[in-house]
Amino acid sequence: MPVTTQKILFRNISILDSTGADPYPGDVLVDNDRIAAVGTVDPASAEGARVIGGRGRTLMSGLCDAHTHFTWNNSADLDGLGTLPVEEHLLFAIESAKTYIDSGYTMCVGAASAKPRLDVVCRDAINAGRIPGPRYLANGPEVAVTGGALVKGITWFADGPEEMHKTVRKLIEIGVDQIKLSMTGEEITGTQRAEDTHFSDEEVAAAVTEAHRRGIRVCAHARSAESVKMCVRHGVDIIYHASFTDAEGMDMLEAAKDWVFVAPGINWLVATLYEAESFGFPQEAAEAVGYKKELEIATEGLREMHRRGIKLLPGGDYGFAWTPHGTYARDLEHFVERLGFTPMEAILSATALGGEIMLRPDELGKVQPGYLADLLLVDGDPLADITILQDHDRLHYIMKDGRFHKETEPAPAQA
Template sequence: MPSAQPHETLVLFTNVRIFDSSGSDPFDGEVLVRGDHIAAVRPGSGDLPREGARVIDGQGKFLMSGLCDAHTHFSWVNSADLPGLGTMGVEEHTLLCARSAQTYIDSGYTMCVGAAAAKPRLDVVIRNAINDGQIPGPRYLANCQEIAVTGGALVDGITAFADGPEEMRKQVRRNVEMGADLVKLSMSGEEITGNQHAEDNYFSDEETLAATTEAHRRGLRVCSHARSGESVKMSLRNGVDIIYHASFVDEEGLDMLEAKKDEIFVAPGLNWLVATLQDAADFGYPPEAAEAAGYKHELECAIDGLKKMKERGIRVLPGGDYGFAWTPHGTYARDLQHFVDLLGYTPKEALLSATALGGQIMRLPDELGQVKAGFFADLILIDGDPIADITVLQDQTKIVGIMKNGQFHKDPGDGTQARPRDLDEIHRGSPVPA
């Protein structure tokens, strides 16, 4: 094996249990990181060079790819005051978004897909700051405000509006101008609003097609808030790339999803439904209100549809809608538990959906989401076995090492993290609940 260049660092993980996200079972072995990439993966020990390398003795700990959240809102800041997301000062909001980005990577998430920002440029600014090394955070695909038609906004003050194909094109062009990676269409309702229902559909085929055509022409992908069965089918008819929720998908929609299973991704955001039923009472939304609004029925329908998607081989990824008061940042791995407990995934299958499929939705299937030579060195070291207990990933203290691009965000040697002290202080002093 060639020696490392002077500017490259070498890190050798030895005595670790490797989950490589290839579909194989975990195995004992070693992983060599050179610079920002994985140089080699070997079963057993003693086969990889140690000269010039920092050796991390994992003592049998679990080494795997960093995780992916496929439906991320950096600008949701753990508040029950949803309209307040629109009125909050942009300066304060930007700082809190930076804290959200830190919390994701603190939790072992090295890949995130932006699912709309509360202000037009928040996602783009945070993505750029992460990429420039100014703040810690995951690899991020940035969005702008979600786009709704008149009368279809879910939350006042955080929505961009477009009516008709030409206005849709203009809003997509605005995303392009601001440097976004994605476009979000708010096609159906949300029961907590009281008047925008999950089984509604607000877009037309012409509007949807105009948005996707313009976005694809400029290299952006389109995601849709599509809870209703018709909004799912409209998304599929007109080239949407990522479907969020899909709670009320019907058999025709499932057939359409299966026909496009190599093109489409679904991120249901299950924890939003579960937590709204179970955890929102302290914030003024008791279980009986959630059930009366239809959330129990929606969860039952979503579970049924998602089980059928799994059987049909449709790519379903965890993550979604964290950052509300009862779905706080830092609890992201609850979705993995829901995949196991509610959808019938094995822990191994749930991990694959959050790693290998993460690389696919990030458009880097040959560079992200696996522990494999030639892939980026985005790794997490866990004091526990998520194959035996998927809930271990919900405990940050059990994620003892976090590496992105070959550099430790959380060093397994001394537990230190890359976290600017002043940002912590600003966040603690914020009037917004955190």
């Protein structure tokens, strides 16, 4: 097949470039998979380009979800994650991948796969162009110590440093990009307390040493104060939740802010507390097991982390009945409404920091020359109203790698 060059010129757009600069009017030229020019485009270089008339709409980077589960199946029955047959489960994961990119997400960090190879297979199929989806860093089953599974049937167990080494090696053999340690409980389980820490220092150290030896990162479900400190002490790269971070943990996070990422998964707490009633978990029940207290303490801690410049990323553990796939951008609203981010800061967290957590800060997450063309053309100004990113109808164009995943031009009569 001949290699065809493909140029696309976005003309007369508001450029939200994720450098922190205010949006400015201009044009953006995409040449094959890369952004070639931003702001002023030399007409000669745009010759032969397909032109998209922007009419002032916002052009921005695709979004990143730092805590993704393709395999969470929108169910209220958590145990069903373990019992769902692998064939149906793969189909669901493929649909989730499509839902992410349909929602404007071009970068996702896998935070555990309900069956060993589902994440890896989806990642490889996306990369091969066989199925639509975001750029994906795949995970495996979460690793817990005996008795520490949050959901039945989706966990691998390891006790003591020796078994940690071996389990991490098995996960690397599957082909994962990162390892998930499930270090604390979670109140909805009814038996595992969020503030209980299951892992020993030796176990965390062994898992991280083994993973890092092979260039694989480690992420952790870490709600308790002690688990957050353990993560920092032993170099866990991505800390999920961090709800009960104490003063000492806060100082440790601040000292580690050059390398550590925190992704609180804040929508899980909000929705589990306020929106799970019709799925059999009313607010009184959520409050009784401590979700209200956890949300209050977590909110205060996360606001402090933001003040101290610790890298906080959206990504909300989506894929339960009350946090269904496709509603991912609610996290950005929570960052603004609850955590005190400006809309610009929330967007930088979901884009520029997304490029960092994907380990490609020089080519993902910004609208800059030389970056990969992962772009959204949004109807409206997300800085004026961050919630418009939740409305898929306002994501008129979605591009990944210079190719349109979606291109919808509303009829002129409605414009």
